[in-house]
Amino acid sequence: MTADHPIRLLLADDQEMVRVGFRMVLDAQPDMTVVGEAGDGAEAVRLTAELHPDIVLMDIRMPRMDGLEATRTIIEADPAVRVLVLTTFDLDEYVHAALRAGAGGFLLKDAGPAELLAGIRAVSSGDAVVAPSATRRLLERFLPHDSAAQAPTDPKLIAALSDREREVLVCVGQGLTNTEIAGKLFLAETTVKTHIGHILTKLGLRDRVQMVITAYDAGLVRPGR
Structure with a gap:
């Protein structure tokens, strides 16, 4: 996005001071604009339908309707x-379910401004994984206890991947960035993409978030590996 077409953001958090802090940082960016604030999940749903933001920054634990x-x-x-x-830093137990619900990724609340801005821009450009190593830790923590919610990946789909594609999928499942995958597999970063x-x-x-979940569901990646 550009200054002429900024990233439209909706903030959903029940703590007003958190929203104020985010708004101060985000509205100061030439390529971002905060179009609305919601104090609970129900209001976030209503304002999303009304304002059509590009990205919703969604807290998990909120009254009336939670972020999930x-x-x-x-x-x-x-x-x-x-x-x-x-x-929060200790990784909400609801985040994994939110990823399955379709969330494009997650940010830690204590992330610095530079990480927050980089994450939003990455998602806006189509890269869903904001903190791959944190995503890996999250899935390692919750997938073993979430078997009832899993939808096992069809083995025929995995079989359709080439050997190299399977290697890349494993690396994504392990939480590696494109740069790290390129180094590990001796590939150009454009080839990884x-x-x-x-x-x-x-x-x-x-x-990419769904790629991580798929790698675990298919048994290509195990907790601790």
């Missing part, structure tokens, strides 16, 4: 909207 239900409702209504979950695009298409996935 709000995320699911928003994405079901408009899959084009990106939701970035806001979580091409493989990721092929994987998303072949498996019918929305983004």
